[in-house]
Amino acid sequence: MGASPRHCSASARPLQAELEGLYASHRTALLQSASALLGCSARAEDVVQDAFLKLWENGEQLAIDDALKYLFRTVRNLCIDRLRRLALEGRYQAEDAQLAELPAPTPSPERSALGRLGWQRLVEALGELPARTREAFTMSQLEGYSQREVASHLRASPTLVHFLVRDALGHCRSHLGEWPC
Incomplete structure (x- = not known):
């Protein structure tokens, strides 16, 4: 100083x-x-x-x-x-x-409850699918595998995997309907 x-x-x-x-x-x-x-x-x-x-x-x-x-x-x-x-x-x-x-990093309790209910409805919808369609959807949409990797695993063509995933998505959307999540 x-x-x-x-x-x-x-x-x-x-x-x-x-x-x-x-x-x-x-x-x-x-x-x-x-x-x-x-x-x-x-x-x-x-x-x-x-x-x-x-x-x-x-x-x-x-x-x-x-x-x-x-x-x-x-x-x-x-x-x-x-x-x-x-x-x-x-x-x-x-x-x-x-x-x-930005939204809060943790959802509100209400949002968490709705998310759990939505997840349960999705699991129910997936349970209604044939095993091969369910596996193609799970690997592709939930686990992040490419369609070629899913096709190799299922011993199917990538085109067939595309149709299986498309059918699974359509079924899940119709099953969830106007679900708010």
Whole structure:
């Protein structure tokens, strides 16, 4: 943390007085520069104050002419940092808004009960199918096998597997009817 004027050595006081004078005489120009970059006078005020604190901390290493350049460069750099942070925060806020619109990861108890009932009705419908049709449907639609893999397993053509799966889907749809799930 930078030293305040009360706690400085006698040799540091004239330098800090010069830095304060430099800041006071150029504060308006610094604010205008920061406002132009940030588009917000409140943010510009914060940036200019932060820049002065950096100058205060590092002022002993600078000549007074370099201090003014340092101050303007620091304001510019802090503005760029602030804009980057605001852009990043904006992206996170947009992602948060998108996530808030997603459905809850766990269904409600009512939705779970309806899902279980729907699953039971589907199992009943599959139980009514011939074994070969049921197996083609289960392998293809529930276990993720390709029609060629199912055909190889059933020792049938891929075309026949296609028809078996189509028939099973039709039967399940008609059995479920106007089921709400």
